[in-house]
Amino acid sequence: MSDHEFGANDDLSLPKATVQKIVGEILPPHGGVAFAKEARDLLIECCVEFITLISSEANEISEKEAKKTIACDHITKALEQLGFSDYVPAVLEAAAEHKEVQKGREKKADKFANSGMSMEELARLQEEHPEQLSTILNSIRDDDDAVGAIESLASQTVALNRQDEQYGLLLLANKLTCDLRLLLPEAPVMMRAVNSFFSCSGKLFHVFSETYILQCYRAIFDESQALSELLKAKVCCLAAVAAVGAQYSPDTISKEVEVGLYNLARHFLEVTIEHEPLHAIKACALFAQYNIMNKEMVSLTYVETGLSMCHIYGINNRALRPDSIPSVEWRDLRNTWRTLIFFSSWLSSTLGYISGNAWSAEKRVLADLKFDDADNITEVVQTEMARICLLKAEILRMHLVFKDLTSLAVETIRGDLQSWYGELPESMRLGVTAHEDLPVGTKRSILHLHMLYLGAIMLLYRRVATQFLQSYAVGGLGGSLHLHPREAFVQQSAEAVLAASTSASIVKLLLDDDGVFKHCWLVIFQTYTACTILLHSVIQKQLHGFEPSRWQDDLERAEDCLSVLAFCGSQDRVAEQFHEQLETIYQTASAYVFSSESNGAFMETDDQSIPLRADNPFTPMDDVGEANYAYLLDIPPQANDSLVKLSFILLMMLGQPFGDRGAKEAAEVNLKEHWLADPSRYEYPQMAERVDWNIENRRMFQWDLSKLNIPPLEAMKVAGESSSSEGALDLGLSDSMSAGTFLGSSEPSGWTSAASLANPLRDNENMWGK
Known part of the structure; x- marks a missing residue:
């Protein structure tokens, strides 16, 4: 919903x-x-x-x-x-069915409540008198005198700490021969969560078919089966799907139910790895999706575990299907592998992580990603989403490898992106009328695919922005910007602004069509990046004295982005922080008063006339498009100090997701120490052992921010003070928004601390002349 x-x-x-x-x-x-x-x-x-x-x-x-x-x-x-008398028989039948369901619900809900025994007591009893506990549970299920049976054992029962109730539940789940339905929410709640998953999540994440999950549901709730390891594996699969589905329905499914489903699913993951390893791969993909916005280390580990198992079973090689895997199951597993590749690449390009697993960087991955059925548009969309995310990860690798960005590197990446788009089937292009015949979910997936492509263009521009900051730190206002040849960088800047504007239109379209979910991390991060680029374009145009009609469209698109972030921010803390951060800048840009005499470096692109200075490397160009966007990479002399500060804050925000090079955690090449201190690592020791993957001794993630060359704030201040008036480049950044950090966090991603940060611009409103 x-x-x-x-x-x-x-x-x-x-x-x-x-x-x-x-x-x-x-x-x-x-x-x-x-x-x-x-x-x-x-x-x-x-x-x-x-x-x-x-x-x-x-x-x-x-x-x-x-x-x-x-x-x-x-x-x-x-x-x-x-x-409507013909409707009466069906209505009476439905009423009778509802009555029976309600009876069962009340009956089941009252059993443990009336028994007077807690989960802690049951767990303790299982350790000391398992045969007596089995009798009690049978009495509860059969509506016998459960209270009397429990009272007869009261002297032997010691209550445990009530805070350990969840542990008691899992202990029962692992050791007790009982009805697994006692560990799950009511059947209607489970079905609501499952329906939410398949109706709200994208096709890319449907690693389990709806048919199989319904089979698991019936095996647990509708069929009388003896407890077995295979049944526990079914509980793992069903609970994993329901946990993710519950995230899409926070208004109707409580957080306690959601967390309980997740904990139960991961508790049975070890059993699933042993008895249903191929299903365990799919469960890992769902666990990664569940944790992707608030526990990124956990999410990445589940991704790496799933990819490790794919490598063990040869699922990464499309040409070599093992005889033991049926063709239908092989197709589903290939889809799951592509989903894991998508998660891995998206997290890499967003957080700055590079996987330490040798096979993740193999060049053959792109070839193996080719879809098997060109007529299956869902499979084509999924494949292309994984491929474009791999290209985004390559952009990050380029950012880490090269000290300075070269025009050759920019042209190479642009060529790769253009080749990807050129190979895209015609039916997948934006604006194709054939989309009208597609299911709503598939159409939205196509829009998400194009958002990823546009995000890759903007990711490359973020690298250009970092290079701009480096050049400015060296030369200041009066020095060269050291970006040669200028054509490649200006053209990339033009494409990035267009990509940001198109992204804003797409997310607004999705919002108006009820297609945005408040925890959709793809939409949230894409919207944040697009809004930042658009606001920077507006500020740069104001710096150069453009008339309001020249930047009003960008400002309106930025407003669309803010409306999407505000909608998501009502429930998602990261989106809320993004909105708060950008809203202040938007209000400042909106309040700008245009004056034709306010800027001596007025840039008029209608007649391609740009006043020059001797040290300005961005002179007029023959190509109209390049000349129009040269303003993005130039700070004119005698520019408004407040606008200059705001422009550089926006550029730093574009570079922030790569982390703070001065932070100990982020500067380590190997995150082993950080990983060893992370409490969440104890969630899956047996899981790692079963796939022969030693988390502690393996270089799981590479994080060498010394290669990013993001100039520290002090360098920016020194450069400014040497070539401008006193205080002209005091950016007014608080400690929570230092140069090169992501939302002010010293951690590699900063997601978990986003909600606690203060808005760095709120305390500096005087800086903008308010």
């Missing part, structure tokens, strides 16, 4: 995702019949009108009978009086 699906009239609406799912089940899967959004909305309105009509009639009937509660027979009478 969409996060903002309901407005003020919650009682007068229906879940759009649920209606869409019902329609999808009714329509033939390969019949070529599409169901438009307008038709879905009309269907929902008709359903609401029908429900309102029946309710009103039933209310009148109950009032005539002097009843204060509308009963089932009032509904059936209303249907008959309104001419």
